[in-house]
Amino acid sequence: MYQPAITGTGVFTPSEIITNDELVAAFNAYVERYNAENADKIAADEVEAKEPSSAEFILAASGIEQRYVLDKTGVLDPAVMHPWLRERADDEPGQMAEMALDACTQALEMAGKTAEDVGAVICAASNHERAYPAIAIEIQNLLGIQGFAFDMNVACSSATFGIQAAADMVKSGSISSALVVNPEICSAHLEWRDRDCHFIFGDVCTAVLIERAEDAKGPHFLIKSTRCATQFSNNIRNNNGYLRRTRKGQMEDRRDMQFMQNGRKVFKEVLPLVSKHIAAHMAEENIAAADLKRLWLHQANKTMNDYIGKKVLGRDPHPGEQPNILQDYANTSSAGSIIAFSKYSNDLQSGDTGLICSFGAGYSVGSVIVERA
Numbered sequence: 001m002y003q004p005a006i007t008g009t010g011v012f013t014p015s016e017i018i019t020n021d022e023l024v025a026a027f028n029a030y031v032e033r034y035n036a037e038n039a040d041k042i043a044a045d046e047v048e049a050k051e052p053s054s055a056e057f058i059l060a061a062s063g064i065e066q067r068y069v070l071d072k073t074g075v076l077d078p079a080v081m082h083p084w085l086r087e088r089a090d091d092e093p094g095q096m097a098e099m100a101l102d103a104c105t106q107a108l109e110m111a112g113k114t115a116e117d118v119g120a121v122i123c124a125a126s127n128h129e130r131a132y133p134a135i136a137i138e139i140q141n142l143l144g145i146q147g148f149a150f151d152m153n154v155a156c157s158s159a160t161f162g163i164q165a166a167a168d169m170v171k172s173g174s175i176s177s178a179l180v181v182n183p184e185i186c187s188a189h190l191e192w193r194d195r196d197c198h199f200i201f202g203d204v205c206t207a208v209l210i211e212r213a214e215d216a217k218g219p220h221f222l223i224k225s226t227r228c229a230t231q232f233s234n235n236i237r238n239n240n241g242y243l244r245r246t247r248k249g250q251m252e253d254r255r256d257m258q259f260m261q262n263g264r265k266v267f268k269e270v271l272p273l274v275s276k277h278i279a280a281h282m283a284e285e286n287i288a289a290a291d292l293k294r295l296w297l298h299q300a301n302k303t304m305n306d307y308i309g310k311k312v313l314g315r316d317p318h319p320g321e322q323p324n325i326l327q328d329y330a331n332t333s334s335a336g337s338i339i340a341f342s343k344y345s346n347d348l349q350s351g352d353t354g355l356i357c358s359f360g361a362g363y364s365v366g367s368v369i370v371e372r373a
């Protein structure tokens with residue numbers, strides 16, 4: 001058995017930012033347009049008028065102040081309301097692979113390693129731009145990595161589930177290292193025309209390099225233990241798939257073909273699930289709240305994180321103990337907790353313990369207990 005460790009991390013952040021004010025201005029222009037175009041049907045009670053959004057509501061309900069996206073022009077055009085993402089030809093790198101290259105290169109550089117040192121690539125994300133060949137194999141090819149690669153999808157928990165898969169393989173000796181990469185192009189599966197959720201997501205790509213601790217060249221985190229759990233729920237759902245095409249070969253503009261959620265139910269059901277999951281994981285590993293130096297939580301909602309932090313620690317977290325990045329990035333699905341880990345872990349001292357936790361659609365929850373070596 002080998003001791004797995006996280007030896008490098010990388011975060012690719014898109015260059016375009018949408019603030020809440022910009023987002024709401026575009027959304028409200030779209031609403032005005034929609035209501036004007038449907039005025040007769042609205043008057044006849046055949047169509048429901050759309051309500052405007054508000055930046056104050058978004059900040060208060062979620063803690064989100066802005067989001068990074070691959071393309072803001074389409075999203076902010078009231079006549080479009082989705083990003084313009086150029087479809088790639090089969091002989092050029094895909095969008096996910098391109099982001100992944102950047103994040104993986106950062107992770108390798110941080111660890112002082114090259115592609116030759118990597119034995120596997122797992123592309124773990126909540127949406128993939130095509131069915132096959134696996135995005136992970138494309139990333140493997142572009143980086144020049146030997147070994148094997150595969151995609152996996154556990155929605156917002158993809159990264160932690162990917163870390164568990166890689167850590168278990170390193171532990172058993174079937175591989176000596178793996179890149180777990182999370183290209184999350186959430187802007188492509190968010191329904192920007194839905195007031196209840198149009199503010200939720202942003203785009204990003206994170207990567208972690210997992211190696212045998214004995215191969216680490218620099219500062220690293222030992223993966224002490226991982227724990228994954230799932231429980232079926234329809235409260236976060238996206239029906240997009242091969243059934244989307246109609247008989248005429250066209251793509252349907254159906255609401256259920258983008259991200260949908262029953263936010264209130266998610267809030268109520270996921271909070272106890274996550275709190276219990278973390279408590280059980282810590283108990284199993286004999287880790288008390290006082291032993292935890294940091295929590296890197298899934299980044300969906302500030303109130304949710306405040307609640308979980310308080311439940312896990314048994315008190316209000318001190319500043320910096322449970323860092324949030326959602327105010328800048330919004331919800332970036334599986335990448336959120338890894339962004340927080342990547343940006344807020346360097347100051348931990350040898351022997352310090354922390355916990356990465358993600359949760360979301362499925363439902364799914366994954367926790368990773370790490371110790372600074």
Ligand code: COA
Nearest residue numbers: 052053054057061062156195196263264266267300301360
């Ligand atoms: N602007 C202004 N008002 C809005 C609005 C908007 N964009 N969206 C909703 N509202 C209104 C609603 O119509 C409702 O009005 P009412 O009280 O008159 O009926 C009110 O604000 C509250 O709406 P609600 O949807 O209940 O808000 P909320 O407090 O539950 O916050 C979320 C919404 C989505 C931020 C919150 O439910 C959440 O974060 N849930 C968990 C999400 C999650 O983790 N998902 C995982 C995704 S991977």
